[in-house]
Each structure stands twice: as structure tokens, then as C-alpha cells.
Amino acid sequence: MTRVLAAPAAVLAVLLALLAPVGSLAEPAEAAPRSTAPFYRDPAASAVSAARTDPRFAMLAAQPTAVWLTDGYVVGDPDPYRNVRTVTAAHLARAAAQRRPAVLVLYAVPQRDCSGGGLRNHGTYRAWVRQVAKAVRTARGATPWIIVEPDALPMLGACAGQGDRLGSLRFAAKVLARAGARVYLDAGHSSWHTPRAMAKRLVRAGAKHARGFSTNVANFRATSAEQAYGVAVRKELRRLKVKRARFVIDTSRNGSPSAVRPGEWCNPRGARVGPAPKVIGRGGLDARLWVKPPGESDGVCAPGDVPGGQWSSVAALRLLGLAT
Secondary structure, three states, X not given: OOOOOOOOHHHHHHHHHHHOOOOOOOOOEOOOOOOOOOOOOOOOOHHHHHHOOXXXXXXXXXXXXXXXXXXXXXXXXXXXXXXHHHHHHHHHHHHHXXXXXXEEEEEOOOOOOOOOOOOOOHHHHHHHHHHHHHHHHHOOOOOOEEXXXXXXXXXXXXXXXXXXXXXXHHHHHXXXXXXXXXEEEEOOOOOOOOHHHHHHHHHHOOHHHOOEEEEOOOOOOOHHHHHHHHHHHHHHHHHOOOOOOEEEEEOOOOOOHHHXXXXXXXXXXOOOOOOOOEEEEEOOEEEEEOOOOOOEOOOOOOOOOOOOOOEOHHHHHHHOOOOO
């Protein structure tokens, strides 16, 4: 017979934080997304696999996280496990079986983070996006939510080799929306660009085609700060004739924003998981999401770090307040 152990105080604190409300919103209820079901939970997510052998990760495994589609999934590759259309279709089929909307992230634009990542050119990238759109168009089930290229707009012009980045972002927003996805262009976070500057970038990147924009992806800013930023960006977008933009906030790692130093972005030790994913539908905020899967590394930035995107038990335990 399995014994039920009392949860440590740190775990209880995390659970209470996840249940906490997002806070009052200035605007009344408006244009909520049709689906209020929980989001798709990938059975192969890193936390799910880790929880099979370590119950400390059960809370992370229970939450739905986004699926990242990267340049590791190649257009036309004979290996079906590396073909982006096949991978996307498989996730959407599983989401349909769960009767939940999937949250997908495109992360393959050329020179995406100024470190040489992403697909080799924009022609290849647009063909890659078309494959994702084909999978969306033929899928059944709830409308997928797609976040387009975290950091691509905030880092626009930050390095050479970006090519026609704006054109590719416009292409992605238009093609994916026409395929039936709910599209959010990434808008960085509240301490990066001003709302006015970001709104101008969003317009140039095809905001008129998108449902809206995302904030705080893979970052640690407080939900309240991101909420205020999202409202301010919406106001600036309305000035630019984009009147119905909504936004989503990544709350996967923003449970202790004061413990993360300004500018610290790579596996900060003080970060903690934030509020659980939830459809909101008020004040322009569509939902809180866990876009960056908690426990997956940001990169090798300190001794002991694992490469970006790989699971780190140590990082996950820190996010739960169970390690230092």
C-alpha cells in the first residue's frame, strides 16, 4: 500500500501560489476565447518523464506546457520524427483526443537569438511555416494557440544576418491564422522595450493578422507588471488602428520575480514557478500559459548547466524551492 507523505513547506507554498488569482483587471469581461478547457498536456514532456521516477516533479508534470517547434524538425526530412508537419500533426491529434487546445511555439526564424540559431534562410523558414500550417488546417479538435518566435521582435536589428525577419513574421502570422490557429506574436516583456516601440514593431510584423501578442516568454517578470505592459501595448496598438489585439503571459517561472536580478535571464537560482495556466478572457488577457517548460535549461551559462532546452533536475528542484 502506497503511503501518502506530507508535502514539505516549500511545496505547499508553490501549490498555494499556483492557486492564487491573477489579480483584478481594469476592464470588464470581453471576447473570451471560446475554449475554457485546460490546455493540452504533452505525455512526453520533460517533467512528465521525470515524474515517473521522482515524485517531487509530479506538480510540474500535472501542468500543461507549450510544445516548441524548432529547426530540429526539418522540412521534408525522410525521418518522420524530424518532419515538422508530422510532429505538429501528432501533437494536435493527441490534443484532440484530450479535448484540449494545444499551445505551440515557433522557434526557428534565421539568426533567432543572435547566436546563429534557426533555419538557414527565410525561404526555408517560410516553407517550414507552411508545413506547420498544413498540419493545423487538417487537424481536428480545439483551435491551437501558436506563439510566433519568442524574442524575434525584441531583438530586431540587434545583430547581423537577420535578413527579412519582419517579412517572415508577417508571413507566419497570416498563414497560420488562415489555417485556423490563434496566433500571438511575441512582444518581449515589460522591462525590454516601451509599449509604444513594441506596438510599432508588432504592426510591422503583421499584428493585424494575429489574435494578439505574448509577453514574458521564458522570463521572470511579475504577472502584474506583464499585465500592465500588455494593457499598455494594446492601447498603443489601438492608436495604430489594430483594435482587437489580446495577449497571453508566460507565468512558468515568475513566482518570485524579486529574487531574479535585473537582466538575469539564464537559469537564475532564485526563480520559482508562477501561477498555473488558465484561460482568463478579461482586460485583453486571454490566458496565463506555461510557455517555457519549467526545468528545461536556458543554456550553459554557469558550471553544471545543461544545454538549452534540455531537462535539468537541479533547475526544476530550484523552481520548486527544493534546492539551492
